Amino acid sequence: MERNTIVAIVGRPNVGKSTLFNRLSQKSKAIVIDVPGATRDRNYADCTWHGRRYTLIDTGGFEPASTETILIQMREQTHLAIEEADIIIFLMDGRDGLTPADIEIVQLLREGGKKVFYAVNKVDGPRHEGLLPEFYRLGVSRIHDISAQHGLGIDELMEDLSACLPEEAASAGEEGEEEDRIRIALIGKPNVGKSSLLNKILGYERTIANPTPGTTRDAIDTPFEFDGHRYLLIDTAGIRKKSRISLSLEKYSVIQALKTLDRCDIALLLIDAEEGITDQDTKIAGLAFEKGRAVIIVVNKWDLVAKDNSTVGRYVRDIKDRLKFMDFSPIIFVSALSGQRVTRIFALVQEVYRQYTTRISTGELNRKVMEIVSKNPPPQYQQKAHPFNYVTQVSIKPPTFAFFVGKPAEIHFSYERYLINSLREALGFTTVPIRLVFRRKHRNIGS
Known part of the structure; x- marks a missing residue:
């Protein structure tokens, strides 16, 4: 496929590139705010115009004469x-x-030899046509x-512009092509090495890697x-502490990062090995967990840490202690540099995604639940038959199970936690979150 x-x-900077990007892509994906240089990295969106497909790139502002380091890097990104x-x-x-x-x-564009369409923005009506x-x-x-x-x-x-685009409309298979990709979001507080890790994976300078915290402001998608x-x-x-978000631009960046969690399957939560896990890391992990x-x-920058035989174990224990709500998440120690x-x-x-998208048959699920409940019935049902009529998996990403119960309100949260931990072990969901919902039903399990 081409x-x-x-x-x-x-x-x-500040001529309206991101506004035009959002207009053409029909989504509020790029940051749009009246501050020069708000968009720093290249931002991508797949678009169509009357059935003709193209990929649109929003770029940081281009300042030919600037000697400031960040503007020089923005210029390099525009060149790319x-x-x-x-x-x-x-x-x-x-x-x-x-x-x-x-x-x-x-002059630069002419030397590049590409097809160029010239547009003058902020012409809002007849009163501006003289511009x-x-x-x-x-x-x-x-x-x-x-x-x-x-x-x-x-x-x-x-x-x-569309006259320069291929005429063939996308087939159904092409339109669903991105759905075949595992969507991975790099998340974490500023300056933990997210862009450096992405660049190392891709093998070239896809995004600006700069030691200044907060360099990446948009969410950047790369197939x-x-x-x-x-x-x-x-x-x-990077998601900053609320107390450190003074500029409205940074507030937009946080919102963008949170929205990114809605678009991904798997989040790579980067932690600075030199700092260890912090309160901010815990909060960011909580955001990802809440979204399922x-x-x-x-754990990045692992090459900078002095190690002995107990270092890894100590880090793992500390992370799992601070992140008890997601102690099932795998941990890996890397150096993006x-x-x-x-x-x-x-x-x-691959393993996490396999579990994240696994479906369990209703028959197998009910057999496992019967075993789990028989071993440890809910306290209020010790002298009675267990309360569950039957169970079925209702969705994936994350795996979600509906328990049809005589009295849903009587299932205590501690017993729900027991069910989650038992199902995780019994069904092999060892690295992903699972969700339970309790509904009223009157048919007996196994009948």
């Missing part, structure tokens, strides 16, 4: 997007007018005046294949 045509949106793209949308700001930076970017003529000094034959915020001129821009298996890696913004996500705990044990993560991912 890959999608790649369309990259480039331009100076231009190299990767088949088509470029170069976005300018009508209210700023044509700037020297715009002219320099146009357009000076942009024709660039010597291009067609400039689209648009308002990404209000949707003005977008149809005309996309009608021209990836390893050892014959298909994955989608999602690098998230399978979690692999990745050196690559130590990084590829072993994927063997864990």
Whole structure:
């Protein structure tokens, strides 16, 4: 299957690239806020326009003359997007007018030899149409005046651009292709090495790796294949403590990271080996657990820790003690910098995903439950038949079981915990969360 045509949106900071990205992708995926440089990494979305498929890339702002380290890195990311793209949308700001930076970017685009569509944003109606003529000094034959915020001129821009896209509409199998991928989110507090781990896995500088906490602000999606298996890696913004979130931009980043947990199957929770597990790590783990996500705990920077024969055991005990609610989650010690044990993560991912998507037949499930309850009936039912009529699995991701009960309200939470732990052991759900729901029913189990 041929890959999608790649369309990259480039331009100076704060010209509306993320707003246009969200307009075209029809989702609020990129951060949109009136702060120059809000988008730093490349952000991807698969889109269609009248049945024609393409992949859209949002990029960080491009400042040709900047010497600040983070802006230089943003410029490098934009260069990568231009190299990767088949088509470029170069976005300018009508209210700023044509700037020297715009002219320099146009020169760069011409040297790249890619198909470029030029658009002037923030033209919100007839009163702004007078802003357009000076942009024709660039010597291009067609400039689209648009308002990404209000949707003005977008149809005309996309009608021209879609003529460069393949005509074949996606088949049903192609549309469901991403569903075949295991979705893995990299989560954790800032500066634990999430982007470095992603870059090590992919083998190139996919995202900015910078020692400044909070460098990654958007959730970055990257399709990836390893050892014959298909994955989608999602690098998230570091989740900061609420007391440290002063800028509204960082609040958007936290929201984005939390939303990412809704899109993944498995979360890799990165912990800094030098710091050990912290209160913030525990809170982030709790967020993933509440959402029912399978979690692999990745202790990063392991090469920087002085070790003896008890070091690993001590770390494992500390993590399991702090994360009692998810002590079933596997733990792996890696170095994203050196690559130590990084590829072993994927063997864990495969096993965790197998359990996360396992279905148990109703017959087998009821037999196991009968054995479990017979060994330890609920206290209030010690002298009576057990309270469960029958049990069935109602969903996966996470495995969820419905217990049909005479009196659901009388099942104590401590007994529910006993059932969960017993089912985990009996059915092989040793590395994933499972959920129980109790419903009223009047048919006896096994009848």
